[in-house]
Amino acid sequence: MGDNKSSIWKDFIAGGFGGICAVVSGHPLDTIKVRLQTMPTPAPGQAPMFTGTWDCFTKTIKHEGFRGLYKGMAAPVTGVSPIFALSFFGFAVGKDMVGWAKGNSGKQLSLVELFAAGGFSGILTTAIMAPGERIKCLLQIQKSAGEKKYNGPVDCAKKLYAEGGIRSIYRGTILTLCRDIPASGMYFAGYEGIKRALTPPGQDPSKLSIGSVLFAGGMAGIFNWVIAIAPDVLKSRLQTAPEGTYRGLRDVFADVMRTDGIRGMYKGIVPVMLRAFPANACCFLGYEAAIKGLNYISPPS
Numbered sequence: 001m002g003d004n005k006s007s008i009w010k011d012f013i014a015g016g017f018g019g020i021c022a023v024v025s026g027h028p029l030d031t032i033k034v035r036l037q038t039m040p041t042p043a044p045g046q047a048p049m050f051t052g053t054w055d056c057f058t059k060t061i062k063h064e065g066f067r068g069l070y071k072g073m074a075a076p077v078t079g080v081s082p083i084f085a086l087s088f089f090g091f092a093v094g095k096d097m098v099g100w101a102k103g104n105s106g107k108q109l110s111l112v113e114l115f116a117a118g119g120f121s122g123i124l125t126t127a128i129m130a131p132g133e134r135i136k137c138l139l140q141i142q143k144s145a146g147e148k149k150y151n152g153p154v155d156c157a158k159k160l161y162a163e164g165g166i167r168s169i170y171r172g173t174i175l176t177l178c179r180d181i182p183a184s185g186m187y188f189a190g191y192e193g194i195k196r197a198l199t200p201p202g203q204d205p206s207k208l209s210i211g212s213v214l215f216a217g218g219m220a221g222i223f224n225w226v227i228a229i230a231p232d233v234l235k236s237r238l239q240t241a242p243e244g245t246y247r248g249l250r251d252v253f254a255d256v257m258r259t260d261g262i263r264g265m266y267k268g269i270v271p272v273m274l275r276a277f278p279a280n281a282c283c284f285l286g287y288e289a290a291i292k293g294l295n296y297i298s299p300p301s
């Protein structure tokens with residue numbers, strides 16, 4: 001990853017490209033995750049809408065075809081690319097800030113310092129992540145919820161604005177912060193830590209093999225989601241619930257515990273983890289390839 005100021009714009013562009021790679025490879029499993037997380041709780045004696053990941057996958061294909069798995073992808077492709085761009089940019093800025101706080105000694109940052117820099121990026125991304133996720137989740141569930149209220153992301157944004165103004169579009173912001181500050185810390189510290197561990201002494205981590213980059217990127221995704229899954233469940237519930245269902249995040253938490261218990265906090269973990277490895281392996285490979293391309297066009301000073 002770029003370590004000096006002049007490379008920050010490259011991190012922005014390369015992160016955006018990495019984000020596109022992550023969406024294309026991971027969206028079907030993201031759809032399954034959101035559908036599992038938000039399906040209605042069955043009445044006593046009634047079968048649940050989906051019994052698990054495989055059931056949700058086969059029912060989606062049966063009723064909606066493969067296109068059903070790619071529902072709502074327009075929003076993440078246009079939204080996730082800037083989010084990842086901002087995320088990688090934020091991490092680069094965060095590293096500069098930590099380096100500056102240490103007196104710019106030029107020493108390698110520790111994993112804790114990398115975690116702090118990653119956490120900072122989670123604050124930046126929330127500005128576009130929170131509304132992006134609200135729209136994405138509503139579009140992803142609308143077919144399985146049995147009604148078609150929104151005709152795409154722009155229509156969804158307009159309707160949310162008409163119903164409740166900017167507050168409605170930004171519903172779920174606190175939970176997005178609770179998810180993305182620690183998760184982004186784990187993401188970037190995890191990636192850098194694994195790269196360091198895989199780099200033989202005296203060698204440059206940027207010369208690692210494609211296999212090693214894929215492994216480090218995939219594991220970064222796993223680390224991210226180990227931390228993120230519980231707040232993500234609460235966030236998806238809050239963001240997809242009809243207006244007035246919950247009074248705040250304590251209320252969502254109490255509802256999940258009452259209806260599903262502690263297991264409810266891990267709903268959708270199987271598709272999350274199945275997606276996390278390949279999507280983030282592709283993301284970091286795309287990122288590293290883009291950085292190499294940008295360094296070729298504009299060599300580092």
Ligand SMILES: CC(=O)O[C@H](CC(=O)[O-])C[N+](C)(C)C
Nearest residue numbers: 084087184187221224276280
């Ligand atoms: C929630 C999210 O987008 O997490 C990213 C990893 C993933 O699986 O998409 C990480 N990050 C927000 C740091 C880019």
